[in-house]
Amino acid sequence: MRILVVGGSGLIGAHVVDVLRGRGHVVTTAARTARAGVDHVLDVEQASVDSWAAVLSGHDGVVYATRTDEQRPLPKPVYPAFRATLVAPVERLFTAARAAGLSRGVVMGSYYTHFHRLNPAWRLAERHTYIRCRVEQAAAGRSAAGLPVAVLELPFVFGRAGERVPNWAGALDRWARSRSPLLLPVGGTAGASARSVAEVAADALEQGSGADIPVADENLTWTAMLTRIAAAVGRPRPVRRLPASVARAALRAGGAVLASSRKEPGVNPSYLADLLLTDLFVEPTTGRPLEPALRETFAEPIPRGR
Template sequence: MRVVVVGASGLVGQHVVERLRASGHEVTTAARTARDGVDHAVDATRASGAEFRALLAGHDGVVFAAGVDDREVPRRPAYAVFHRGNVAPVVRLLTAAREEGLTRAVVLGSYYTHFHRERPEWRLAERHPYIRSRVEQARLGRAAAGPDLPVAVLELPFVFGRARDRLPNWAGPLDRWVRSRSPLLAPPGGSAATTAARVAEVAVDALERAGGEDLPVADDNLTWSRFLGLVADAAGHPRPVRALPGAVVRVALWLTWLAHSARGRQSGLDPRYLGDLLLRELFVTPGRPGSVEPAIAETFPRE
């Protein structure tokens, strides 16, 4: 296959590129900023349909590994920012892919869409602009692709790993915390977790099969206490993780919402309802259970 990877310089994007090449496929790389290993500098949020068609011409498949993450706190209304970063580029890209006759596509999304589908009573897309953008990314992207271009959506939780200088976007503050003298405090709840290498494996398999499924990706499920403990151990600063009452978390989130509102800002994950997610065990049944500990060690190496 000949495959275009959009967002090829990111953590997961680099792993996808490496996995495709190791499997004997030809890869064209695109990313926002020109750098070593990037064939085309393309800002997906600004690229027109015609520019995407020129990029995709002569290829069989495409992977979208770019977008805006849930940490953004733009001015109100926030959804416009998340639509511009996550939905509109995918619609233009997959429209161009259909017009160029591509036969397979993969979009890297969020595991929140899995819970949106499984637990509609949580009203996730209604309450959280970021989650709404991921739900619409999948729905409108597939509509743009049409019936002859299957689009697999990988629903990703926390992703550990490293690719050259790239680490998970959220890793920096956590790294500083576990290496400090501050106590480690963890609330109830937890999250599914996976690795960049595992995501790349699932993405390449979906391309090779031309599958169009929703694919929750998980290797393990970690309570927040275990999550912090493993990170501290990997960084060489092991210590006990103390319990943080959920009520304290909810109060802190409400204060965060008040601060955002006073500045005319809106979070992608609304703090008023975020406690309902953070304090739950957002676990996913792994398709193939595995350990994330080696990837945690890559992400938070000992000094």
């Protein structure tokens, strides 16, 4: 098959390109910034249906692998900005894919939509703009495409691709390397390697899947995750328990500061504790090892801003 990978120079996109080529597929790439290995320079937030149609011509499938920072505070109201970043680009891309005669697609989504489906009583899409837009993103892509579009619901993704690392990793790297105490509350998350995500994406393309696919190699408590990061950076030490009440108070205080500045992140601080203090575990896991990607992520200090 001939596949276009949008965001092909990013952490996940680069691994998708590598896996697809390793399986014998022809891959072209699109990204916002010109660099080695990027075939088409396009800003996904600005690219029109017509410009995408020209790029997609002759392809069989497309992978949408750009990233969005749900924690970056934006001026209220935040919904228009998140919709412009998450939903509208996918809608235009897959409208063009349908016109160009593509037969399949993959969107890199968030595991929050997995928990949105599993636990409707949590009202995640109602409470969090980012999760609402992830839900709308999947629906918009499928509606516009009229063809099978698999949505990979991704947790914390570990690994490297050249200098590219996860956008959340820098703060944890600096904390683990510091002399500050390591304090975390109960709760946890799922984790996957970028390579594992790429293998699942390639499987979905080859199968023409249109499913929602949660991806996890391993489930980790916050304590276990930070303990392993500290070991990976060469500063192994115990992680102590932060009382849940303290975590809730700190998050409420942070939310109040943001509210006073008329800003808000995509995940509402008023309800963020409900997520952080919960085991957001995904079952079943892939069974692939996570440790090599975790160590690779933190193999060397991550520059500030990454």
